[in-house]
Amino acid sequence: MTDTATVRTDAGSAGPAHPLDPASAAEYLAGRRILAAAGLLGESVRFAYYGLDEPAKDEVLAGTGWAAGRSSPSQPDRRLRAFLIDVRTGESSDVLVSLTSGQVVSRRVLDPRIDGQVPIITGDFATAEEIVRADPQWRAAMARRGLTDVTKIRTCPLTAGSFGDDDEAGRRMVRVLAFVQADPHDYAWSHPVDGVAAYLDLIERRVFRVVDEFERPVPAESGDYDDPAVRGPHRTDLRPIEITQPEGPSFTLDGTSLRWQNWSMRIGFDAREGLTLHQISLADSDGERPLIYRASVPEMVVPYGDPAFRYWQTYFDSGEYLVGKWVNSLELGCDCLGEIAYLDATIPDDFGEPRLVPNAICVHEEDHGILWKHTDIFNGSAQSRRQRRLVVSFFTTVGNYDYGFYWYFYLDGTIECEVKMTGTLFTAAYPGGDYPYSAEVAPGLGAPVHQHLFSARLDMTVDGLTNAVDEIDVGGCPVGPDNPHGNAIIQTITRLGCESAAARRADATRGRTWRVVSTERANRFGRPTAYTLYPEAAPVLLADPSSSISARSGFATNHLWVTRYDPAQRYPAGDFVNQHPGGAGLPAFIAGDQDIDGADIVLWHTFGPAHFPRPEEWPVMPVTRCGFTLKPTGFFDRNPTLDVPPPSSHC
Numbered sequence: 001m002t003d004t005a006t007v008r009t010d011a012g013s014a015g016p017a018h019p020l021d022p023a024s025a026a027e028y029l030a031g032r033r034i035l036a037a038a039g040l041l042g043e044s045v046r047f048a049y050y051g052l053d054e055p056a057k058d059e060v061l062a063g064t065g066w067a068a069g070r071s072s073p074s075q076p077d078r079r080l081r082a083f084l085i086d087v088r089t090g091e092s093s094d095v096l097v098s099l100t101s102g103q104v105v106s107r108r109v110l111d112p113r114i115d116g117q118v119p120i121i122t123g124d125f126a127t128a129e130e131i132v133r134a135d136p137q138w139r140a141a142m143a144r145r146g147l148t149d150v151t152k153i154r155t156c157p158l159t160a161g162s163f164g165d166d167d168e169a170g171r172r173m174v175r176v177l178a179f180v181q182a183d184p185h186d187y188a189w190s191h192p193v194d195g196v197a198a199y200l201d202l203i204e205r206r207v208f209r210v211v212d213e214f215e216r217p218v219p220a221e222s223g224d225y226d227d228p229a230v231r232g233p234h235r236t237d238l239r240p241i242e243i244t245q246p247e248g249p250s251f252t253l254d255g256t257s258l259r260w261q262n263w264s265m266r267i268g269f270d271a272r273e274g275l276t277l278h279q280i281s282l283a284d285s286d287g288e289r290p291l292i293y294r295a296s297v298p299e300m301v302v303p304y305g306d307p308a309f310r311y312w313q314t315y316f317d318s319g320e321y322l323v324g325k326w327v328n329s330l331e332l333g334c335d336c337l338g339e340i341a342y343l344d345a346t347i348p349d350d351f352g353e354p355r356l357v358p359n360a361i362c363v364h365e366e367d368h369g370i371l372w373k374h375t376d377i378f379n380g381s382a383q384s385r386r387q388r389r390l391v392v393s394f395f396t397t398v399g400n401y402d403y404g405f406y407w408y409f410y411l412d413g414t415i416e417c418e419v420k421m422t423g424t425l426f427t428a429a430y431p432g433g434d435y436p437y438s439a440e441v442a443p444g445l446g447a448p449v450h451q452h453l454f455s456a457r458l459d460m461t462v463d464g465l466t467n468a469v470d471e472i473d474v475g476g477c478p479v480g481p482d483n484p485h486g487n488a489i490i491q492t493i494t495r496l497g498c499e500s501a502a503a504r505r506a507d508a509t510r511g512r513t514w515r516v517v518s519t520e521r522a523n524r525f526g527r528p529t530a531y532t533l534y535p536e537a538a539p540v541l542l543a544d545p546s547s548s549i550s551a552r553s554g555f556a557t558n559h560l561w562v563t564r565y566d567p568a569q570r571y572p573a574g575d576f577v578n579q580h581p582g583g584a585g586l587p588a589f590i591a592g593d594q595d596i597d598g599a600d601i602v603l604w605h606t607f608g609p610a611h612f613p614r615p616e617e618w619p620v621m622p623v624t625r626c627g628f629t630l631k632p633t634g635f636f637d638r639n640p641t642l643d644v645p646p647p648s649s650h651c
């Protein structure tokens with residue numbers, strides 16, 4: 001897990017430097033005192049989420065303007081949002097507190113049958129292991145498999161989903177799978193105990209059902225990649241690579257305000273979303289040009305595709321487990337090479353106490369090969385320029401998987417979002433034969449097929465608040481009077497006029513892209529300045545449209561959604577994802593079918609792979625990447641990097 005330390009800071013009254021700055025330790029403590037004074041923090045109350053409730057866009061812009069401004073007299077109300085759960089009664093609530101006024105602003109008690117449950121709390125992991133290990137029926141199921149020492153069985157509390165079963169309605173529950181860990185260094189993922197699941201009520205603190213469907217041998221081969229007997233001796237012929245920047249990096253970081261070349265942005269971090277980027281702008285001779293008001297990846301779902309015993313396995317890593325909460329502390333020379341600037345993150349624990357995670361966010365520059373190059377056959381000029389990029393990233397560990405979220409900003413105005421997926425596969429016993437829903441990765445060990453479907457939320461502001469989106473397909477044309485030789489290639493441009501028309505899928509056969517255009521500003525050709533989203537066009541959600549998971553992760557059924565900006569719409573699968581029956585998030589957001597042509601709009605983009613595991617991904621996965629690209633498309637009047645100097649005098 002992460003390397004962390006508890007911070008206990010006396011709450012001060014100092015406000016944030018900027019209204020979008022993450023909540024500080026002092027602010028979390030101040031919010032906690034307000035909640036306690038209101039009688040909301042009984043002994044059995046825990047924080048399932050605690051974070052900044054960002055002020056709405058108009059309030060921020062009224063107070064500070066677009067540029068990376070400092071505090072002004074009209075600072076918006078500083079608020080924190082807490083999801084509280086009484087672990088004795090199960091009562092869950094969504095509470096807003098104002099640090100400015102020292103008051104509870106609102107409190108809503110959830111009806112879990114309709115609203116869903118608050119996220120899993122950290123304490124649920126230990127609770128689950130303790131209760132399941134003590135359950136007689138589960139112990140009997142283990143004993144039938146020859147597993148009598150339950151201290152050598154590790155358990156995973158997995159989110160339950162929502163399947164309409166009578167004995168599950170309204171319960172705060174998890175489904176618990178087991179793995180054998182014969183000694184403290186054994187790699188438990190190698191040894192799944194398949195066919196048995198304990199369904200655990202976290203409030204009643206008891207197992208209410210043990211599912212015992214089949215017995216298969218526990219796979220025996222060790223996957224402990226730290227063990228020389230498993231990995232073999234280390235290679236001795238890899239010589240050092242060192243990255244040096246003798247004059248230091250080219251970016252400046254002032255608090256949370258980051259500037260590099262023509263880019264500027266603010267950095268935020270949240271226990272649920274992880275890294276958030278704010279007010280991303282590009283400067284040119286006309287000054288700061290706004291591009292994205294806010295960018296983040298606020299949800300991801302990992303639905304598994306084995307229809308048998310483990311049909312319910314689907315994890316919303318952000319909405320159910322909070323990807324930001326599990327952020328890693330990064331280490332120079334191990335996780336990051338070169339001249340690195342780190343930012344710490346402050347993450348509240350189950351008790352709302354701030355916990356400092358040092359070196360949570362990494363900022364650095366990377367050489368990225370050739371930017372442009374030409375040897376001219378007429379004038380003899382031979383020129384070459386190096387591309388480089390600014391990287392803002394963090395890594396998180398959510399159960400078996402480790403995810404790195406990387407945002408890249410290039411000299412030529414390109415932005416990339418890349419997720420690096422690594423860690424270990426979720427395992428099961430392999431049934432034998434050619435089982436279609438799983439891959440055999442070690443003798444008797446299977447890795448069930450699944451998808452990773454991320455949702456990026458891009459609050460676009462290309463040259464201002466009013467934008468529109470065009471869908472652009474490329475294609476050929478039939479032979480005809482305008483195309484007598486049949487060689488014509490054209491773009492088909494379709495304005496996505498309303499929210500329902502903008503729920504779209506990618507189409508790699510048509511090279512489909514989506515262009516976000518300014519409806520206020522034109523380039524020197526009189527055409528709207530624009531940025532284009534290039535999707536990877538991997539499959540959307542593969543579960544049947546009638547399935548529970550399809551209802552619960554509606555966002556993942558399309559690659560693109562465009563909504564009219566609404567400050568309440570932050571999470572693509574809804575605010576309370578855990579055990580939610582479905583229908584929340586993007587499908588609900590577009591129900592009003594608002595006009596989005598020339599409006600303040602938000603793009604939501606689904607991306608990520610369908611993952612049929614490979615033997616080479618066991619016992620630990622080499623990084624697999626997925627993501628998307630945004631490129632300027634007539635945002636500039638020409639190549640904006642002609643002024644990049646040659647890298648050295650001999651080039």
Ligand SMILES: [Cu+2]
Binds near residue numbers: 450451452611
């Ligand atoms: Cu995977």
